[in-house]
Amino acid sequence: MRRADRLFQIVQLLRSGKLTTARYLAEALEVSERTIYRDIAHLIGSGLPIDGEAGLGYLMRAGYDLPPLMFTTEEIVALTAGARMIRAWGGAAMVRGADQALDKITSVLPDDARARAEAVAIHAMPRANMTEALRETIDQLEAAVTKRERIAIAYTDEAGNNTDRTVRPVGLWYWGPVWTLVAWCELRADFRMFRLDRIGTAESAGAFNPEPGQGLQDFYAQQLARYGCDPH
Numbered sequence: 555m556r557r558a559d560r561l562f563q564i565v566q567l568l569r570s571g572k573l574t575t576a577r578y579l580a581e582a583l584e585v586s587e588r589t590i591y592r593d594i595a596h597l598i599g600s601g602l603p604i605d606g607e608a609g610l611g612y613l614m615r616a617g618y619d620l621p622p623l624m625f626t627t628e629e630i631v632a633l634t635a636g637a638r639m640i641r642a643w644g645g646a647a648m649v650r651g652a653d654q655a656l657d658k659i660t661s662v663l664p665d666d667a668r669a670r671a672e673a674v675a676i677h678a679m680p681r682a683n684m685t686e687a688l689r690e691t692i693d694q695l696e697a698a699v700t701k702r703e704r705i706a707i708a709y710t711d712e713a714g715n716n717t718d719r720t721v722r723p724v725g726l727w728y729w730g731p732v733w734t735l736v737a738w739c740e741l742r743a744d745f746r747m748f749r750l751d752r753i754g755t756a757e758s759a760g761a762f763n764p765e766p767g768q769g770l771q772d773f774y775a776q777q778l779a780r781y782g783c784d785p786h
Contacts, residue, residue, distance in 0.1 A: 557593070560585065564593055568604060568614040570657035575611040582650075625659075630667060633659060635676040642678035643728060645692030681731060683751045688733070691750055692726065695735055699723045704762045705737075708754035720759050721746070724770045738768040745773050 560583055567582060568574055576590040583590070591608055598604050606612035625633070633656070640652040660668050698705050706720045721737035724745075728734075733750040766772075 560589075561593055561597060564590070564597065565602070565614070566658065567654065568612060569661055570654070571613060571661045572657065573606070573611040573613050576608060579612075625663070625667060627670060630663075630671050631674050631676070634671045634674040635678075638674075638676065639678045642680045643684060643733075644689070645696060646686070646689040647693045648696075649689070683732075688750060691753060691756055692733060694756055695723050695750070696726055698758075699725060702762055702764065704740075704759040705756050706759040707748065707756045709748055710752045710754065716754075717741075719746075719748075721748070722762050722768060724768075724773060726750075736770075736773055745776060 563583055564579060567579060576587045576594070579590045580587045594604060594612060603615040604612050605615060637652040637656040640648050644652065660671055663671065695705065697703070702722075704720055704722055706718065708716065708718055710716050720740045721735070722740070723735055723737045725736045726733060727736065727747075735748045735750060735753075737746060737748065738744070739746040
């Protein structure tokens with residue numbers, strides 16, 4: 555990450571208005587705490603209103619270069635409810651992203667809109683099968699879709715049969731009780747759906763180049779032709 559991009563990300567993280575430690579910033583940006591100290595000193599020297607010190611944490615005083623955000627009541631409810639659902643059912647990286655996004659949004663809302671967001675009475679509780687291992691698998695497979703990365707999985711089907719597959723992930727779906735992976739299965743030479751809570755292990759098997767007939771739109775077309783439904 556370029557230094558300019560890192561400085562921008564530090565400013566975004568500090569905009570939450572919460573006391574933020576150098577360790578947290580270092581972990582979020584995957585750099586050393588020493589680098590964070592240098593970056594904070596640079597930002598303060600550039601005139602940004604950052605308070606705090608090494609060992610305690612930092613925060614940015616309210617009002618710095620924050621554009622006004624205008625949300626309708628329906629939008630506030632949707633954003634807050636969505637973030638809470640991701641906290642309950644999403645991958646670990648998704649949870650961090652939802653928390654940070656909600657912090658950024660609420661930090662620049664007018665008082666009445668912030669109060670409305672805090673009063674949203676929609677909540678979500680994680681199911682018993684939402685383990686930390688499953689959250690990590692969600693993140694891993696979501697990244698594999700983006701990076702076009704083949705994944706070797708050990709899978710147990712509904713009947714209890716074990717099988718090893720190498721798949722090309724194209725998307726993740728959440729059905730309420732379970733997450734499923736849609737992928738091109740190299741063993742079956744066709745699309746298959748795999749429940750994430752039945753995946754024992756998942757390891758990278760190298761990158762792949764997209765081939766005709768194996769993409770997400772092809773999966774949609776297949777479902778429409780077979781079942782008369784579009785899974786969008």
